[in-house]
Amino acid sequence: MWVPGAPRRPVLAVAMAAAAAGLALAMAARRWRRRPVREVLFFPSPPSCTEALLAEAAGPGAPARPCPCPLPRTDCSLSRLLRRLLSARRSLELCLFAFSCPQLGRAVRLLHRRGVRVRVVTDAQYMGLRGSQIGLLRHDGIQVRHDQGHGYMHHKFAIVDRRMLITGSLNWTTQAIQTNRENVLVVEDAEYVKLYLDEFERIWEQYNPTNYRVLVQGQ
Amino acid sequence: MWVPGAPRRPVLAVAMAAAAAGLALAMAARRWRRRPVREVLFFPSPPSCTEALLAEAAGPGAPARPCPCPLPRTDCSLSRLLRRLLSARRSLELCLFAFSCPQLGRAVRLLHRRGVRVRVVTDAQYMGLRGSQIGLLRHDGIQVRHDQGHGYMHHKFAIVDRRMLITGSLNWTTQAIQTNRENVLVVEDAEYVKLYLDEFERIWEQYNPTNYRVLVQGQ
Numbered sequence: 001m002w003v004p005g006a007p008r009r010p011v012l013a014v015a016m017a018a019a020a021a022g023l024a025l026a027m028a029a030r031r032w033r034r035r036p037v038r039e040v041l042f043f044p045s046p047p048s049c050t051e052a053l054l055a056e057a058a059g060p061g062a063p064a065r066p067c068p069c070p071l072p073r074t075d076c077s078l079s080r081l082l083r084r085l086l087s088a089r090r091s092l093e094l095c096l097f098a099f100s101c102p103q104l105g106r107a108v109r110l111l112h113r114r115g116v117r118v119r120v121v122t123d124a125q126y127m128g129l130r131g132s133q134i135g136l137l138r139h140d141g142i143q144v145r146h147d148q149g150h151g152y153m154h155h156k157f158a159i160v161d162r163r164m165l166i167t168g169s170l171n172w173t174t175q176a177i178q179t180n181r182e183n184v185l186v187v188e189d190a191e192y193v194k195l196y197l198d199e200f201e202r203i204w205e206q207y208n209p210t211n212y213r214v215l216v217q218g219q
Numbered sequence: 220m221w222v223p224g225a226p227r228r229p230v231l232a233v234a235m236a237a238a239a240a241g242l243a244l245a246m247a248a249r250r251w252r253r254r255p256v257r258e259v260l261f262f263p264s265p266p267s268c269t270e271a272l273l274a275e276a277a278g279p280g281a282p283a284r285p286c287p288c289p290l291p292r293t294d295c296s297l298s299r300l301l302r303r304l305l306s307a308r309r310s311l312e313l314c315l316f317a318f319s320c321p322q323l324g325r326a327v328r329l330l331h332r333r334g335v336r337v338r339v340v341t342d343a344q345y346m347g348l349r350g351s352q353i354g355l356l357r358h359d360g361i362q363v364r365h366d367q368g369h370g371y372m373h374h375k376f377a378i379v380d381r382r383m384l385i386t387g388s389l390n391w392t393t394q395a396i397q398t399n400r401e402n403v404l405v406v407e408d409a410e411y412v413k414l415y416l417d418e419f420e421r422i423w424e425q426y427n428p429t430n431y432r433v434l435v436q437g438q
Contacts, residue, residue, distance in 0.1 A: 038410065038411075040411065040414045040415070042418055044370060095400075097388070147400070149398075150398055151263060151394070151395075151397075151398030151399040151400065152395075152398075152399045152400070153399075153400045154388050154389075154395065154399040154400055154401050155388050155400055155401065155402055156388050157388075157402065167387065167388075167402065167404065168386065168387075168388075169316070169373050169374050169375050169376075169386075169387075169388065170373075175370070176370075176371075176373065178370075179368075179369055179370030179371075180370040180371045180372075180373040181314075181366070181370065181371070181372045181373055181374050181422065182373050182374065183374055183376065183386065183415070183418065185386065185404070185411070191257065192257075192259065192404070195259045196259070196402070199261055199402065203400065
C-alpha cells in the first residue's frame with residue numbers, strides 16, 4: 001500500500017511491469033490469431049475421388065460407405081475448392097456463368113440442407129445447357145436468378161459467410177476443371193469481399209423476376 | 220567530451236534523442252510510402268474515348284490531334300485498365316484466352332515499341348477468330364505462344380513489371396468489355412504475383428514451339 005509521503009517508485013514499477021505484460025500478451029495474441037486465407041488454385045486438376053469429403057460434409061446421418069470408384073484419393077485443386085466452399089456456416093453467394101460440375105453442385109445443395117442461406121445468380125443462356133446444375137439447385141429450393149439481357153452474366157465468383165471471396169477464370173464445369181488452364185484466387189479480405197458483395201447485391205436486385213420485361217403480343 | 224569518471228547522462232540523452240528521431244523518421248517514411256495498388260474493376264464499361272490516353276502513352280513524337288469521335292471522354296473501367304497496363308516500364312506477361320479489343324491491343328503494341336519486354340500466351344482456337352489482335356502483335360515482333368492441347372488456355376491475367384497482377388473473368392474482347400457482367404482485380408502483392416508468374420513461366424515453357432508434336436502422315 002502506498003502511504004502519502006512515501007516514495008511512489010514501487011507503484012511505478014508495478015504499473016510498468018503490468019504495461020509490459022499487456023504489450024507482450026497483445027503481441028502474442030496477434031501472432032497466434034489465425035492468418036486470413038490467401039490461396040491460389042490452378043487448373044487443370046486431374047480427376048480424384050471427392051466422395052469422402054462430400055460424405056463427411058453431409059453429416060453423421062449420411063450413409064458412410066466407402067466409394068468403390070477407381071479414382072485416386074489425392075488432394076487436388078477441386079478438393080481444395082470444395083473444402084473452402086464447405087466451410088460456409090451462414091451464407092453463400094454464387095455468381096456463376098456456367099455451373100455443371102456435379103461435385104460442386106452437390107456441395108452447394110449440401111450447404112443449403114445444412115441451413116446455409118444460398119443465393120445464385122447465373123447466365124440465362126448457359127443455365128439451360130445439358131448437365132447444368134441449376135435445375136437441381138432450384139428443385140432443392142435454392143433461390144436462383146438470371147439475366148435477361150444481351151451480354152453474358154460472365155462472373156465466376158463466390159462469397160462464403162461474407163468473409164471469403166473465391167474468384168477467377170474458372171467456370172464451374174467438369175471440362176474447365178479437368179481440361180482447361182484456369183486460376184482461382186481465394187482471399188479473406190474485407191475490402192475485396194465488400195466490393196464483390198455489393199456487385200452481387202446489384203445484380204440480385206437487377207435480376208429480380210418482378211423487373212422482367214414481359215412481352216405481350218398483339219392479336 | 221566525456222571525461223572518465225564524469226557522469227554519462229549527457230551522452231545518454233543525446234543517444235536517446237537520436238533514437239527517438241530515428242523512430243519518428245521511420246514512422247513518417249512508412250506513412251508516406253506509396254500504398255500498394257488494390258483495385259477492382261467491374262464491367263460492362265460503357266464505350267468512352269480512350270484516344271487521349273493512348274496518344275499520351277505513345278510519347279511526344281506522336282501526332283497530337285484531338286479525336287473527332289462522338290464518344291464521351293469520361294473515365295471508365297476500360298480506361299482504368301488501360302492506365303494500369305500503360306504503367307509498365309520493363310515487362311508485361313499476358314496470359315489471355317481471347318484478345319480482340321483494339322484499344323488494349325494498341326496499348327500492348329505501344330509498350331513493346333517503348334522497349335517493354337512483352338510475352339503473350341493465348342489459346343490456339345481463339346487466336347484465329349475474326350478481330351483477334353494476336354496477328355497484329357506478332358506482326359510488330361511481340362513473342363506469342365499458344366497451346367496445342369484439348370482444353371482451352373482459359374486464363375485471363377496480366378503481370379506488369381513483375382509487381383502488379385491483373386486477373387479476373389474478363390476476356391479482352393470488345394463484347395466482354397461493353398456488354399458482359401465481368402470483374403477484374405488489380406493487386407500489387409508480391410505473393411500473388413509470384414504464383415501467377417510461376418504459372419506463366421510453366422505455360423511459356425510448355426508452349427515452346429520446340430515442344431510441338433508434329434504429325435507426319437504415312438503415304
